Amino acid sequence: MISGQTLQTLSSILGPEHLLTRQEDLIPFGTDATKLRFMPEAVAFPGTPEEISRILQLANQELFPVIPRGAGSGKSGGALPVEGGLVLAMDRFNRILEIDRRNLVARVECGVITARFQEAVEKVDLFYPPDPASIHISTLGGNVAECAGGLRAVKYGVTRDYVLGLTAVLPTGEIIKTGVETAKGVVGYDLTRLLIGSEGTLAVVTEMVLRLIPKPASRRTMMAFFDSASATVETVSEIIRSKIVPTALEFLDRTCIGCVKEDMGLAVPEGSGALLLIEVDGDEGLARKEAKRVKDICTRRGALEFRSASRLRDSERLWEARRNVSQSVYKLRPDKISEDIVVPRSRMAEFIGFLEELASRCDLPMAAYGHAGDGNIHVNILFDEKIPGQMETARAAVKELFAKVIALRGTLSGEHGVGITKAPFIEMELSRPVLELMGRLKKAFDPRGILNPGKIFPYKI
Ligand code: MLT
Numbered sequence: 401m402i403s404g405q406t407l408q409t410l411s412s413i414l415g416p417e418h419l420l421t422r423q424e425d426l427i428p429f430g431t432d433a434t435k436l437r438f439m440p441e442a443v444a445f446p447g448t449p450e451e452i453s454r455i456l457q458l459a460n461q462e463l464f465p466v467i468p469r470g471a472g473s474g475k476s477g478g479a480l481p482v483e484g485g486l487v488l489a490m491d492r493f494n495r496i497l498e499i500d501r502r503n504l505v506a507r508v509e510c511g512v513i514t515a516r517f518q519e520a521v522e523k524v525d526l527f528y529p530p531d532p533a534s535i536h537i538s539t540l541g542g543n544v545a546e547c548a549g550g551l552r553a554v555k556y557g558v559t560r561d562y563v564l565g566l567t568a569v570l571p572t573g574e575i576i577k578t579g580v581e582t583a584k585g586v587v588g589y590d591l592t593r594l595l596i597g598s599e600g601t602l603a604v605v606t607e608m609v610l611r612l613i614p615k616p617a618s619r620r621t622m623m624a625f626f627d628s629a630s631a632t633v634e635t636v637s638e639i640i641r642s643k644i645v646p647t648a649l650e651f652l653d654r655t656c657i658g659c660v661k662e663d664m665g666l667a668v669p670e671g672s673g674a675l676l677l678i679e680v681d682g683d684e685g686l687a688r689k690e691a692k693r694v695k696d697i698c699t700r701r702g703a704l705e706f707r708s709a710s711r712l713r714d715s716e717r718l719w720e721a722r723r724n725v726s727q728s729v730y731k732l733r734p735d736k737i738s739e740d741i742v743v744p745r746s747r748m749a750e751f752i753g754f755l756e757e758l759a760s761r762c763d764l765p766m767a768a769y770g771h772a773g774d775g776n777i778h779v780n781i782l783f784d785e786k787i788p789g790q791m792e793t794a795r796a797a798v799k800e801l802f803a804k805v806i807a808l809r810g811t812l813s814g815e816h817g818v819g820i821t822k823a824p825f826i827e828m829e830l831s832r833p834v835l836e837l838m839g840r841l842k843k844a845f846d847p848r849g850i851l852n853p854g855k856i857f858p859y860k861i
């Protein structure tokens with residue numbers, strides 16, 4: 401519980417206009433893209449690392465939870481105040497501090513919206529590839545906390561591949577800098593990488609140094625329809641085997657196509673079981689050559705139809721619709737569990753076969769889509785909470801799904817993190833000594849357990 405006295409101290413640290421305490425103002429800060437709900441006791445909008453430091457020191461004295469929050473677009477509940485406490489909304493850290501064109505690095509604050517940053521670097525012909533489907537709302541700080549991936553990860557990697565250094569506030573109040581501002585550096589342990597993907601449990605990141613690359617000169621978007629989901633993912637495996645590295649290689653099953661075909665402006669060929677959305681980029685000659693090779697493979701593997709987006713506007717529409725799949729599937733049922741598994745790319749067809757069998761056995765729609773080029777398939781299990789038994793069936797299906805993924809030597813999450821939704825399953829993937837070591841790390845950073853408690857670990861740390 402945060403006492404009245406502590407709220408007064410918080411107000412004097414932040415200025416009263418940067419502290420919310422009225423119930424109705426707190427509600428939006430208790431939820432995220434999971435649609436789960438918890439109530440914080442207050443919301444702070446700090447403006448400097450020093451203010452965060454003072455807040456965390458106070459939390460250590462008074463023992464209340466502090467939960468860092470970006471845009472609240474997380475898919476695993478990482479920013480939810482599950483034990484109440486103070487939400488630390490990072491909205492005021494919204495400046496792009498520097499885009500250094502000579503050194504191909506940028507310095508940014510954590511609250512900058514990902515798409516805004518991408519537009520700013522592209523204006524000067526540079527490129528920041530990580531593009532989670534939530535780019536128009538998610539923040540770079542949230543992307544760092546979850547190590548967000550996105551559509552272009554198959555060629556360009558994920559957030560951690562672009563972070564050179566961080567400024568962060570430790571739960572005990574020290575303000576630290578990790579990593580470097582140079583193109584490389586190996587001095588000491590790699591704390592930068594430890595903080596990336598730590599889901600706001602080890603430190604509050606306020607600023608980052610990001611690596612940029614030259615903007616590719618051209619790109620081409622293509623689409624191929626297949627009669628079945630397994631034929632589609634087998635084509636993905638062949639594209640990967642052929643050493644073509646597309647920028648994006650996205651998969652949508654029949655269920656997803658049904659939900660987004662109007663947004664995409666698509667005439668769907670008769671008998672389509674799934675589609676691939678493919679992009680290649682690079683200089684004009686390379687993009688043309690790779691596009692041709694992709695087309696040849698799709699045709700050889702029996703694509704029902706292959707299309708190239710001839711205009712940029714058409715391709716943007718396709719990608720926007722792809723980013724909206726997650727929302728569009730709510731057309732089918734009011735509730736869902738969203739998973740984010742990854743399997744080795746050579747085993748996707750086996751996984752898809754399993755999923756189809758699971759969906760028919762559970763008699764629930766299971767939409768599968770996502771980053772097939774990475775073996776990262778988002779499985780959305782749809783149900784209606786009001787129909788007795790459906791939620792329980794969906795939950796039991798998740799457990800079976802995870803067991804299969806582990807048996808295929810995959811992982812439970814490619815980019816959404818563990819948060820609270822996957823914490824009960826983490827022991828299916830991580831051994832006891834590994835989890836205990838992680839627990840000791842958490843304790844070393846946060847001895848009193850005030851920073852984002854109740855996340856990642858299936859038990860109290
Ligand atoms: C996506 O790729 O669309 C997201 O990561 C998945 C989601 O929002 O469910």
Ligand code: ZN
Pocket residue numbers: 533550770771778815
């Ligand atoms: Zn995704």
